[in-house]
Amino acid sequence: MINRGLSLFVLLLCVACVPAFAAGIADSESASHADEAATYQIVNTYLGTDYKIVQFNLGVLSHYSYLVVSDGKVLVVDPGRDVQAYLDYAGKENLEWVGTFLTHSHADFIAGHREMEFATGQPIFAGHKSGALYPHRALKEDDTIAVGNAILRIIETPGHTPDSLCSIVSPAKNLKQQEFLLSGDTLFVGGLGRPDLMGGSYSAAELAAMMFDTWNYKLSLVSDNAVVLPAHGAGSLCGANLRDEPSSTIGLEKKSNAYLKYANNRSAFIANFLTGLEPAPQYFAENARINQAGPERVDWANPLNQKLTSLDGLIEHDDIYIVDLRDSAEYSDRHIPRSVNIALRGRLETWTGVIVPFASRVILTGSMNEITEGAKRLKRVGYNADYIVFADYLASGSKTESAPMISAGDLHKQMQDGKAPVIVDVRKPAEWIGMKIGEVLNIP
Numbered sequence: 001m002i003n004r005g006l007s008l009f010v011l012l013l014c015v016a017c018v019p020a021f022a023a024g025i026a027d028s029e030s031a032s033h034a035d036e037a038a039t040y041q042i043v044n045t046y047l048g049t050d051y052k053i054v055q056f057n058l059g060v061l062s063h064y065s066y067l068v069v070s071d072g073k074v075l076v077v078d079p080g081r082d083v084q085a086y087l088d089y090a091g092k093e094n095l096e097w098v099g100t101f102l103t104h105s106h107a108d109f110i111a112g113h114r115e116m117e118f119a120t121g122q123p124i125f126a127g128h129k130s131g132a133l134y135p136h137r138a139l140k141e142d143d144t145i146a147v148g149n150a151i152l153r154i155i156e157t158p159g160h161t162p163d164s165l166c167s168i169v170s171p172a173k174n175l176k177q178q179e180f181l182l183s184g185d186t187l188f189v190g191g192l193g194r195p196d197l198m199g200g201s202y203s204a205a206e207l208a209a210m211m212f213d214t215w216n217y218k219l220s221l222v223s224d225n226a227v228v229l230p231a232h233g234a235g236s237l238c239g240a241n242l243r244d245e246p247s248s249t250i251g252l253e254k255k256s257n258a259y260l261k262y263a264n265n266r267s268a269f270i271a272n273f274l275t276g277l278e279p280a281p282q283y284f285a286e287n288a289r290i291n292q293a294g295p296e297r298v299d300w301a302n303p304l305n306q307k308l309t310s311l312d313g314l315i316e317h318d319d320i321y322i323v324d325l326r327d328s329a330e331y332s333d334r335h336i337p338r339s340v341n342i343a344l345r346g347r348l349e350t351w352t353g354v355i356v357p358f359a360s361r362v363i364l365t366g367s368m369n370e371i372t373e374g375a376k377r378l379k380r381v382g383y384n385a386d387y388i389v390f391a392d393y394l395a396s397g398s399k400t401e402s403a404p405m406i407s408a409g410d411l412h413k414q415m416q417d418g419k420a421p422v423i424v425d426v427r428k429p430a431e432w433i434g435m436k437i438g439e440v441l442n443i444p
Contacts (some may be wrong), residue, residue: 018309025197036414037347038091038377040065040085046227047180048335049171051150055229055246056085060234060347061109061380062127064246066182068169069095069234070148077101077203078231081111081380082300085110088118099123103184103231105130105162105280105291107284108238109349110382114294129163134294139165148376151175155443157186160193160238161212162202168222177429181250186211188230190243195273196278197238198288204277208270213261224251237281237350278428283353286384295382303375308363308388310396311336325366325374326390334400336365337395344370349381358382365390 009300021050036061044055051070057063058080066077067089074095076086090097100113113124114134125145128138139145145152145167148442152167153175169180187191192215195207221318227247234244241258256259262269314320315338322339325348331341342351344366354361362378362385363369373388378385394400406414414420415438423440425432432442 029172030173030188034408038344038348038373039078040082042089046180046247048164048169049174049177051169051171053169053180053229055269057233057246058332059200060377061349062233062242064229064231064233064432068147068152069093069193070150070151072096073098073148075099075101075145075147075152076112078103078106078184079116080336081110081112081295081298082376083112083115083119086116089247090145097122098145099125101125101145101167101182102127102130102291103166103186104161105288106185106231107288108232108236108281108292108379110287110295110351111291113291115297117384118297122340127165129156129158129164131163134400146172149173152182157184157218158206158212159195159214161198162207162210164193166219168226177225178226181217181219181222181226181228183228185229185231185238186214187228187235187253188232188239188242189228189248189253190265191241192257192259192273193238194277194280198278204274205270209266210271211273212263212266212269215260219250220254220263221422222250224249224254225423227248228253232262235347237284238276240277271353276430278430281350281354282360287353290382299378300376300379301416303379304372304387305375305384307384308386309392311363311388311398312394314363317361320356320363321360322360322363322365323352323356323385324390325364325370329405332373332403332405334394334402336390337399338382338403339365343375348374348377352374352378352383356383361386365393368392422433 026218040056040058042054043057045055052068056065063080065079072095074090077100087272100116102113117124124136125139126132126136128140136228141156143154143208149172149228151170151172155166157164157166164184164186166184167182168178172176172367174258195211227249229247232238234242259273262272322336324335324339324341325344327343328341340355342348362383364374364385364387368389376386425440426444428444429442
């Protein structure tokens, strides 16, 4: 079990160091802290022949999802669990639902396939190897889904998972015209879907070998002009080296995707593909299991569990995690003992999944607005949370702790004068090697 007292000390030291670099960094991670990153945003609308594809981005999970729209019909591809944005779009455009298409059993978030089925009454399309335990229409190689004047042709593309699918989107009047590739987690912009996240009966090496075949005998044969539309962008833990761009083309990936430069040598491809992968977050396996079984329906109007008025007898339990959603300055001033600060503005979903064991009881604290938003967002990755309003905790006279922060400037001066405290950097080794300050300890 994590020593949360030590973890907090380390984390606050690291937070104090980050501003020294933050001004010079404008990447997917910093962008995920903007207010809009926690909601689904339309980032692009791609025009095909007699159809269009609308791309949604959920920045905090680096998750892309899509609506294929044609002739008054609409299909959603790889939806997130909170599906209202898709329903609102279809309602505004007066579109008729065809169904929901899942490219594979996602591991980094709870998908919205059952929510869409509940809301629309239309079928879920999933791979015949998915092992899905919910009602669905099983897809195999060369099956098609018609959406008005658009046709999605299915390609079985194992490698990220055994059941992974991609689909080529073409106009119904010319199926040889390959305009788009909905690539799921198989092919990313600059990367490939990791082969080590699934577990089960296939090793990472076996899946990497499948990915080699998927590229060489299937995806590389797609038109170079086909626009690649992946399920994730830069910042996702489902791949490595992803570029911060929402789309690409098959031709551009042939030239620039670092993994594909080994596409002519199976052993070199597999070795390179498996090199440098970070350990998979512990919640991935649980999310994949839930998606395969079929997630329970969520009451989005009332996402909260039990309201607590006291934490007596709970704080010392190692299987209870108190997640403080306030910003780091507020947390530094006063916080509940042994609580973990995962601020609402940022990758709350991912960091909770990384830090908090999935089977743990989660208790949120902060303002009522922060708690409500936090509870909704944690549903996206399968966590159900009780809560206590921080002001109520203070009013009860219960014990608090503080952990004063040091500014980047003051820390730099202390380091220059040889008077710095012990600095512990809790980032992953690859991040630490890429950018670090002075002589610090790296303890992830």
